Amino acid sequence: MILYIFVAVATVLLGLVVDNHARTLQNGVSRQQMLNGLSLISVFLLLFALSACRLNVGNDYAKYVEFMHLIYCDAFVPTEPGFNQVVRILYGISGFENYLLVFAFFAFFTILIFLMAIYRQADSFPFSFFLFMALGYYFQSFNTVRYYLALALALLAIPCVLRREWGKFLLLTLLGATMHKSMLVVIPLYILASLPWRKWQLAVAAALCSTFFFMQDFYLKVLIALYPTYEDTEYLEGGTSLVSIVRCAGVLILSLACCRRTVKENRRNRFYFYCNLGALVMYVCCSFLPVISRIGYYLTITHIFFIPALLAGIENKRLQGLLRAGVILAATLYFGVFILMKAGADGLRILPYETFMFHDMVPILSDVS
Secondary structure: OHHHHHHHHHHHHHHOOOOOOOOOEOOEOOHHHHHHHHHHHHHHHHHHHHHHOEOOOOOOHHHHHHHHHHHHOOOOOOOOHHHHHHHHHHHHHHOOOOHHHHHHHHHHHHHHHHHHHHHHHOOOHHHHHHHHHHOOHHHHOOOOHHHHHHHHHHHHHHHHHHOOOHHHHHHHHHHHHOOOHHHHHHHHHHHHHOOOOOHHHHHHHHHHHHHHHOOHHHHHHHHHHHOHHHOOOHHHHOOOOHHHHHHHHHHHHHHHHOHHHHHHOOHHHHHHHHHHHHHHHHHHHOOOOOOHHHHHHHHHOOHHHHHHHHHHOOOOHHHHHHHHHHHHHHHHHHHHHHHHHHOOOOOOOOOOOOEOOOHHHHHHHHHHO
8 A cells, every 4th residue: 555655646746847848949858858758757667667566466367367378278268359469479479378478568558658648638747647646547457457558548549539530549449449349439439529519419418318217228238239248247237436426527517617718619628528428427327337437437537637627727816726726635535545445445456565576585574574
């Protein structure tokens, strides 16, 4: 726990010196750009080292090791072909079942892509990176490594949607889907969020959303047809997240208060607004769907950009400062609850942290003590 808190605090402090809008000098590299580079490299190395050096940390770590063994033996596995091919290549290079290298590979690219996306898209890298860490996205990537690589690619693909570069968007989406097929949902979700919705269209959409309450069996059959591995599993129990509902509702209230200047007249923020609205509808109306958070995260990940943008658009500096302090306090409390109460639970199990380094020395050290 102390290690996680240290890494979170250290990386957030390093992120404070990053200015992702620093101007590029014509005749060289500015001092700020050098600071940016040193800070980002340090942040990356800390996050990568913690993730890559873990051993049996994560609720599905052992399950992944089993899947990798089956892939190595050319047996059937429910994982996607991109993941399977990565395992075959890395095991082939190693000459043995080197699952540590596979976890390190996914940690490397997941963290790299997340940092690239935040640096390129954030109004304020320090604030967005703080929210990324405090809301637990990094630490949850210790679980379902395929999914979080897909989530990182989805975040990277958002500018393609905003610029209507549909070819690049589809390419990134299909690439992510080879790792986790859930990423295919961003094709309709992100396209819908990019549309200039009118009030009557929102009313029609609300009416359609009401069908989630009385056509649950139909929607479950459709989902199982798309994702047959969920059939007859505990995932069909469904469930939702009260915390996510409260968070989405809070963001919705803030965005409606800032609607005209910050949202209505800004295409990017309007996209984030509809992502948040879609997530709220999903968490409220679609609790019967399996692992709803896996779909919801593709939408709520935009909070790390949307919240700073909303606060920056508030003209009253005193109110802006109070709300900013409130967001920081709420995110810090969320992180504290996450580490103290959720991190060691069965559904996550990222505590206690163990590493393969000096693993064989543990019994010797305990005997000496």
